[in-house]
Amino acid sequence: MSKKTTIYDIAKALNITAATVSRALNNNPRISADTKKMVLETAAELNYKPNRLAMALKSGKSKNVGVVVPYINRSFFSNVIHGIEEELNPMGYNVIICQTHEDAKKEADVLQNLLNAQVDGILISASRQTKGTEHYNQILRKNVPLIFFDRKLNVRGANSVTLDDYEGAYQATQHLIDQGCTKIAHFTVDRYLEIYENRFHGYKQALKDNNIAFDENYIVTLESDIEAGKDAAKKLMELPTPPDAIFSASDPGALGAIQYLKGIGLQIPKDFCVVGFSNEPFTQFMELTISTVDQSPLLMGKTAAKVFLEQMGANNVKIEKQMVLAPSLKIRKSSSRLDPSS
Amino acid sequence: MSKKTTIYDIAKALNITAATVSRALNNNPRISADTKKMVLETAAELNYKPNRLAMALKSGKSKNVGVVVPYINRSFFSNVIHGIEEELNPMGYNVIICQTHEDAKKEADVLQNLLNAQVDGILISASRQTKGTEHYNQILRKNVPLIFFDRKLNVRGANSVTLDDYEGAYQATQHLIDQGCTKIAHFTVDRYLEIYENRFHGYKQALKDNNIAFDENYIVTLESDIEAGKDAAKKLMELPTPPDAIFSASDPGALGAIQYLKGIGLQIPKDFCVVGFSNEPFTQFMELTISTVDQSPLLMGKTAAKVFLEQMGANNVKIEKQMVLAPSLKIRKSSSRLDPSS
DNA sequence: TTGTAGGCGTTATCAG
DNA sequence: CTGATAACGCCTACAA
Numbered sequence: 001m002s003k004k005t006t007i008y009d010i011a012k013a014l015n016i017t018a019a020t021v022s023r024a025l026n027n028n029p030r031i032s033a034d035t036k037k038m039v040l041e042t043a044a045e046l047n048y049k050p051n052r053l054a055m056a057l058k059s060g061k062s063k064n065v066g067v068v069v070p071y072i073n074r075s076f077f078s079n080v081i082h083g084i085e086e087e088l089n090p091m092g093y094n095v096i097i098c099q100t101h102e103d104a105k106k107e108a109d110v111l112q113n114l115l116n117a118q119v120d121g122i123l124i125s126a127s128r129q130t131k132g133t134e135h136y137n138q139i140l141r142k143n144v145p146l147i148f149f150d151r152k153l154n155v156r157g158a159n160s161v162t163l164d165d166y167e168g169a170y171q172a173t174q175h176l177i178d179q180g181c182t183k184i185a186h187f188t189v190d191r192y193l194e195i196y197e198n199r200f201h202g203y204k205q206a207l208k209d210n211n212i213a214f215d216e217n218y219i220v221t222l223e224s225d226i227e228a229g230k231d232a233a234k235k236l237m238e239l240p241t242p243p244d245a246i247f248s249a250s251d252p253g254a255l256g257a258i259q260y261l262k263g264i265g266l267q268i269p270k271d272f273c274v275v276g277f278s279n280e281p282f283t284q285f286m287e288l289t290i291s292t293v294d295q296s297p298l299l300m301g302k303t304a305a306k307v308f309l310e311q312m313g314a315n316n317v318k319i320e321k322q323m324v325l326a327p328s329l330k331i332r333k334s335s336s337r338l339d340p341s342s
Numbered sequence: 343m344s345k346k347t348t349i350y351d352i353a354k355a356l357n358i359t360a361a362t363v364s365r366a367l368n369n370n371p372r373i374s375a376d377t378k379k380m381v382l383e384t385a386a387e388l389n390y391k392p393n394r395l396a397m398a399l400k401s402g403k404s405k406n407v408g409v410v411v412p413y414i415n416r417s418f419f420s421n422v423i424h425g426i427e428e429e430l431n432p433m434g435y436n437v438i439i440c441q442t443h444e445d446a447k448k449e450a451d452v453l454q455n456l457l458n459a460q461v462d463g464i465l466i467s468a469s470r471q472t473k474g475t476e477h478y479n480q481i482l483r484k485n486v487p488l489i490f491f492d493r494k495l496n497v498r499g500a501n502s503v504t505l506d507d508y509e510g511a512y513q514a515t516q517h518l519i520d521q522g523c524t525k526i527a528h529f530t531v532d533r534y535l536e537i538y539e540n541r542f543h544g545y546k547q548a549l550k551d552n553n554i555a556f557d558e559n560y561i562v563t564l565e566s567d568i569e570a571g572k573d574a575a576k577k578l579m580e581l582p583t584p585p586d587a588i589f590s591a592s593d594p595g596a597l598g599a600i601q602y603l604k605g606i607g608l609q610i611p612k613d614f615c616v617v618g619f620s621n622e623p624f625t626q627f628m629e630l631t632i633s634t635v636d637q638s639p640l641l642m643g644k645t646a647a648k649v650f651l652e653q654m655g656a657n658n659v660k661i662e663k664q665m666v667l668a669p670s671l672k673i674r675k676s677s678s679r680l681d682p683s684s
Numbered sequence: 685t686t687g688t689a690g691g692c693g694t695t696a697t698c699a700g
Numbered sequence: 701c702t703g704a705t706a707a708c709g710c711c712t713a714c715a716a
Contacts, residue, residue, distance in 0.1 A: 004484065006709055017687050022711055032685060052459045053404060054709035057395045057692050064438075064459075073424050078415035085414075085441060094438050094459055096406075099427060117394045117406075117436060142346065226627075255627060282624040285568075285597060348693055359703050364695055374701060396693035399708050 005046040013042050025050070056118065065308065066114035068098045068107065068124040075280050076297050077125065080149060083301020084123060091309060093120070100127040108135045121145040121308045126153050128190050145311040149304040150295070151193055159311065161304040161323045165195045168293040168327030169202030172247050172275045175291070175329060177210050179337045181245035181273050185218035185236050187229070187253040199249045199277065218243055222253060229256020237264065244272055245335075251276035251283055254290055258334060273335040289332035300325055347388040355384050367392070398460065407650065408456035410440045410449065410466040417622050418639050419467065422491060425643020426465060433651060435462070442469040450477045463487040463650045468495050470532050487653040491646040492637070493535055501653065503646040503665045507537045510635040510669030511544025514589050514617045517633070517671060519552050521679045523587035523615050527560035527578050529571070529595040541591045541619065560585055564595060571598020579606065586614055587677075593618040593625055596632055600676060615677040631674035638667060 007021040014021075016035065023031045024039035056062040067084055069077040085095050096119065098110035107127045114122055115138075122139055126148065136155040139146050148160040176184050184207065191197045200219075207214055217239055222228040229252060236243055237260075248254035254276030258268060266272045268288060276283060276292040283290035303323055311319055349363040356363075358377065365373045366381035398404040409426055411419040427437050438461065440452035449469045456464055457480075464481060468490065478497040481488050490502040518526050526549065533539045542561075549556055559581055564570040571594060578585055579602075590596035596618030600610060608614045610630060618625060618634040625632035645665055653661055 004709095007711095008709080018709090019688080019711080020686060023686085026711080028712095030685065035685080049454070049458050051399075051709050053395055053399045054692090055711080057393075057399050057694095057708090058710050058712095060692075062395060071424075072414075072427075073417060073420035075415060078420050081439075082413075082415050082441070085439075089440075094440075094455070096436050097423075097427075097439050098431075098436075099424070112391070113436070116391050282627045285624045286627065287629055346693095350693080360693085361695080361704075362702055364693095365702085368695080370695095372701060377701085393693050396708090397695080399692090399710095400694045400696090402708075 062118040066119040066122045079297035080301040083298040084305045087305035102128045104129040126151040159321045165198035166202040169199035170206045171329045173206035176245045183243040184245040185243035187248035224250035226256040229253035230260040233257035233260040251280040291332045291335040294328040404460040408461040408464045421639035422643040425640040426647045429647035444470045446471040468493040501663045507540035508544040511541035512548045513671045515548035518587045525585040526587040527585035529590035566592035568598035571595040572602040575599035575602040593622040633674045633677040636670040
């Protein structure tokens with residue numbers, strides 16, 4: 001029972017040839033109903049399962065796609081992956097997941113590895129350290145579809161599915177202004193990445209549209225973690241004119257800030273308002289729930305997957321699609337002065 | 343540049359045969375240093391990359407392993423996967439991740455799918471609905487190593503890496519008793535699964551060892567989510583003799599209970615102590631940090647991966663290993679009457 | 685409708 | 701040390 005049964009075993013059992021078995025199994029019209037039935041029956045009896053490796057080698061299609069993310073254990077990314085799988089598994093694709101740990105070298109490695117594994121496509125959210133685009137061109141040169149999601153780089157021939165980060169940041173900032181905040185600081189992460197750059201611009205534009213002067217001192221660049229958020233908030237509060245609100249491009253940054261501000265006796269949202277970005281689960285679990293911008297990761301994953309499927313469907317026609325999803329501001333306690341409902 | 347270069351291309355370029363090229367590439371001793379050098383050089387020039395599919399078909403080893411979990415977007419599981427990848431990627435394995443959504447049928451499907459994809463092994467945390475073990479036997483019959491982690495079922499020939507849930511529960515309960523609690527309730531999830539059954543027994547034994555009577559009314563079975571936790575806490579507090587502590591087998595359950603208890607005016611930990619299980623990230627982010635039992639998911643993943651590698655190393659020798667990891671109680675505010683630090 | 689033969693890219697077993 | 705050949709499991713012209 002250890003040896004796997006092949007189409008040859010079926011052929012032998014029926015005194016026919018493997019080619020005929022293959023046709024029966026593939027709904028090839030050039031076969032009689034009788035033999036087809038017999039083949040199907042004995043295939044079931046012998047518990048035949050096709051060897052995907054052989055099919056892949058023959059067809060040049062592995063039915064595997066690579067998904068590359070900085071970290072798998074981040075709510076946003078694992079939910080995007082969830083969306084990708086939901087769309088791709090029913091179409092017979094398996095998903096190979098790789099992490100870059102925000103390391104450009106590691107990213108190049110896993111991409112090469114995926115290429116060697118003959119994946120049919122690659123969906124990727126670029127690592128923060130990635131600067132060049134040569135790895136990506138190499139993928140496209142091999143005619144492997146490349147789809148960026150969330151963190152894109154500008155690569156000709158690649159598709160992308162991103163959030164309208166500008167709009168999300170604009171809404172978040174406008175919301176803070178609507179709450180009566182006038183000295184709004186901004187936490188950014190890495191403006192080399194479009195997503196953070198766009199959030200910065202959305203923030204800036206909202207200030208401008210409300211005739212609030214932009215103050216460079218209110219911009220802090222920090223890692224996306226709680227400790228960094230605390231430090232950054234401390235730094236801001238030591239300014240001659242400390243801010244009265246923070247729009248953070250990351251949720252952990254927002255949480256750290258909140259913890260620090262409460263620690264020095266400020267009341268949120270009465271004295272100070274905070275809005276984050278990403279809608280990480282913990283933002284809802286806190287007693288003081290945190291306002292944030294939802295990125296609909298599930299939808300992003302599904303959309304990226306659909307773009308890939310289109311690409312596969314289009315015979316040799318190169319599609320170059322840039323999709324942008326709408327953000328959704330979640331107003332919660334950390335910024336709700338006017339309407340204090342959850 | 344679209345066509346991939348094969349060993350034949352290298353052979354042609356050097357006027358030698360593909361077999362020789364193969365030997366050069368594989369550190370086969372039966373080859374001259376000269377030709378080897380030339381092959382390596384032109385391989386680099388032509389940008390040759392081995393086709394893993396072909397190697398897989400030839401060798402019968404795909405260098406892929408399947409990892410099956412209920413949900414990928416749960417901190418515990420995504421960290422286990424993280425650990426698995428960290429161990430397996432350096433050994434040249436790719437990880438194919440599948441989700442069951444706690445659905446036994448889906449689980450059977452993905453397992454079959456992984457088998458068809460010729461994975462070299464399967465690491466799995468069983469879905470809650472899975473009752474039979476026939477799918478698993480089928481895997482073992484094909485000589486594909488099967489390693490359970492966390493949620494195991496008893497299958498002969500399979501390996502497992504689990505947490506000492508009994509011990510974790512015992513420690514948690516003993517800790518509550520040490521805080522002066524005497525009427526300790528228990529939230530369980532699904533006692534068909536060993537992990538929950540063991541947590542239940544650990545809880546029970548700790549009571550017994552402290553001469554506290556076991557009360558069936560204090561046992562509530564609920565889904566692992568916040569709303570269910572609230573409902574369950576409500577139910578408990580409506581008992582003639584409500585409890586003064588809860589040991590919850592899940593963190594969301596503990597959080598829901600805390601939210602309900604605070605809602606009715608109880609002070610935690612002064613009036614009521616709560617301990618959860620899993621050390622989900624949010625348990626540390628709350629203002630009222632939640633005591634919980636850490637399952638060291640990263641270590642669990644690495645350990646499961648190592649068991650797999652051992653299995654692959656052992657030539658035809660069947661190993662059947664049951665590894666048990668030690669739990670680690672994290673004492674936080676939700677149960678710290680005596681030492682109010684952290 | 686079915687059989688034959690060749691090939692996908694690689695490696696292993698023979699000879700030479 | 702190197703070359704020829706077969707094989708892994710499947711598919712597909714082409715021929716019968």
